[in-house]
Amino acid sequence: MLLVATTRRYLWLLPALLLLTAVSCDKKDPEPPVDPPVTPATPYNLTLPTQLPQGVVIPTNNPLTVEGVDLGRKLFYEVRLSRDNTMSCGSCHQQSKAFTDGRVRAIGVDGIAHQRNTMSLVNLLWEPKLNWDGSANSFETQARTPIENPIELHQSLADGVRKLQQTTLYPPLFASAFNSATITEENVLKALAQFERTLISSNTRYEKSLLPGGARLTADERAGRVLFFNHPGEGGNILARGGSCDHCHNGNNFLFTSTNFTAPGGLTQYFNNGLPVSTDLGRFNVTGVAADRGKFRVPTLRNIALTAPYMHDGRFQTLEEVVDHYNEHIDTNSADPILLLSNTPGGTKLDLTATEKRQLVAFLKTLTDSTFIQDARFSNPF
Template sequence: MLKVLLISSLSILLFYSCRKDFLPNAEGSMTPYSIDYPTVLKNRIPPMVIPSDNPMTVEGVALGRKLFYDKILSGDQTQACASCHSPSTSFVDTARFSIGIDGIAGDRNAMPLINIGWASSYFWDGRSETLEIQALEPVVNPIEMHEQWPNAVARLQASSTYPSLFEKAFNTNIIDSLLVAKALAQFERTLLSGDAPFDKYLRGEPTGYTQAEEIKMIQGYSVFLADAEFGGADCFHCHGDEFNPLFTDNMFHNNGLDEVHTDLGLGKITGNPSDNGKFKTPTLRNLVFTAPYMHDGRFKTLDDVIDHYSFGLKYSATIDPLMKNVGNGGVQLTPENRALLKAFLMSLTDSSYTTNPDFQAP
C-alpha cells in the first residue's frame, strides 16, 4: 500500500548510512536472543516476524537499550529516545505534544511502545514500514533530535565504548546509521506486555481484583464486544479481543474525530483522498499511563474517549464504515455501560511493564 513511501524511505536509509548494509557474520560471537513472550501473546497470536537481516541477539538488544537512553544521538546531546518514550508511562510522553531540542512542539501525540513488533507500519500515519526505518527519523527530525546522521555517527565512533559494543553486536566496529537503527529495533521488539488483570483472568489465575471488580471487568468486556443495538460499544473490530490480545488491528481508520481534516494522516502519505483523516489504531493496553489520547492528544481522560464514541462522532467523507452509528452521534452508551466499559479497559493495565528491569536505562 505504501510502495512509493517504502522506496523513498530506503533512499533515506542509504543516504544516511556511512557504508553498505551489514549482515552479521554467522561465525561471529553474537548470542541468539530468546524472546520471552507473555503467555497471552504466545498462546493466541503467531510470534513476531524478525527481519532476516536483523536477527535478535543478546548483544544487539543490549546495544539498542543503551542507545535508546543515550542523549548522544541528539543535536545538542540533551534528548534521547527515552525522553519522549519513558518506561514509567509505557514508553510514551504524557505531554500532549513532545518538545524537541529547539523547544518546538509537534502536532501529534507520541505513540506508546507496547508490543510493537507485530506492526507492519509505524507512526500515526504509517510512514515507516519497519522498526528499522522508523528508528532513523527522530534523529533527523527538526522538531525532535534535530541532528544529521553523519554527526551522530561520528560521536558514536569517537566514543570510548560504542565501537567495541558494535563489534560485539554486529562483528564490526565501523558504526553507521543502519546498525544504530537495527540495534534500536532489536531492543524495541523486546518491549512486550501481557500481564494485566484481564490477561490473568484469561490464564485462569488470580486477577488481584475483588469479586465485584472482576464481575465488572467481565461485564465491561461484554460491552466492549457487543453491538450498539444491544447496548454495546462495538470496539473489538479495531481493537481486538481475547484472540487478538494486542488490542489493536494495527490498521488505519477515520474514527469520526473531525468533519474537516486539517491533518490528513494516512492520506498525506499515500496521496489517496480516501485515506484522509485515517490514523493508526493504538493499543488499548496500559491506557491508565498513556493519556492524553488520539493522534493529537485532544482527549485528556478515558471518560472523554468513551464519550466521543458514545455521543461525539462526526461525519466526513472518509468516515470508517465501522463507525456505523455516526448518524446518531455514536453508540449512545448508557452511564452504566460507560462505567462497565471503563472498568474493562482499566483491566488491561500491566503495571509490571513500567517497572520491568530489562526495560530500564542500563
C-alpha cells in the same frame, strides 16, 4: 679555514634538526578502530507469551542477539543522538508511561511542539506499519526520522555516529554486536530495532482473569468487558447492547488485525474515528489517496490508562473524554461507517448510558501491565 668556520657556525643547529626529524618520523595519522577476531554474537532468547500470536517475523539480516539488544537499549537512552546532547528516544518514550511522554504533543530539542502525540511503544513485533500514518515499514528505517527531524532530535544520524565513534564506550559494544568497531548508521538503526522488538507486554489484570484461579474482575469491569466486545443488536437481538470497541481494537493486542475488514490493497488498519479532519491529513500524506484523508493508524489499547493524552493530536486528557467522544460526539460526516452504530434502534449515536460508560472505562483500566513499566530490561541503563 673558511670551511671549518662555516661548519662550526651551523653545528649548533644539528641537535634541533635531529629532533625535528625524529618528531616528524613519529607523527602518524590516527589509527582506525581495530576489529577483534570475528566472534558470533549470542542469540537472544525471545519468549513470546502464549496468549499472543506466535507467527512473528524477525529480519534475517538483523537477528536478535544479546549483544545487539543491550546495545540498542543503550542507544535508546543515548543523548548523543540529539543535536545538543540533551534528549534521547527515551525522553519522549518513557517506560513509566508505557513509553509515551504524558504531553499533548511531543516536544523536541528546540522546544518546538510536534503536530502529533507520542505513540506508545509496546508489542511492536505485531505491528506491520509504524507511526500514526503508517509511514514507516520497518524498525530499521523508522528511527532515522525522529533522530533527524528538525522538531525532534534535530541531528543527522551521520553526526550522531561520529559522536558515538569518539567515545570509549561504544566501539567495543558495536564490535561485540556486529563484529566491527567502526560504527555505521545502519548498525545504529539495527541495534535500536533489536531493543524495540523486545518491548513485550502481556501481564494485565484482564489476562490474569482468563486463567484458572486468576485475578477476578469486579462487577463493573466484567460488565465493561461485555460492552467492549459486544455490538448493538448482537446476534439479531435488537435489545442487545454493546460498545463495539473491538471493531477496531480486536485480537489479543487490542489493535486492528487482519481478522476484520481487509481491503484489496492488504491489511486495513487506518480509520477516521469521527474527529473533524484538520490540517493533519494523516494517512493521506503517505498515500495521496483521497479516501485516506483524516485516517490514522489504530493504536493498541494495552496500557491505555498510562498513555494519556489520547488521539493523534492529544486532544483528550482522560479515558472518560474518549468514551464520550465515541458515544456522543462523532462527526458522522467523516467517521468510518463501522463507528456509526447505535444502541437505540434507528439512532445516530452509540447511546451508552452513564453507567455503561463508567463500566467501559473500568474495563479499559484492566489492560494495564504494571510489570512492563517496571521491567529492568527496558529501563535507562545510565
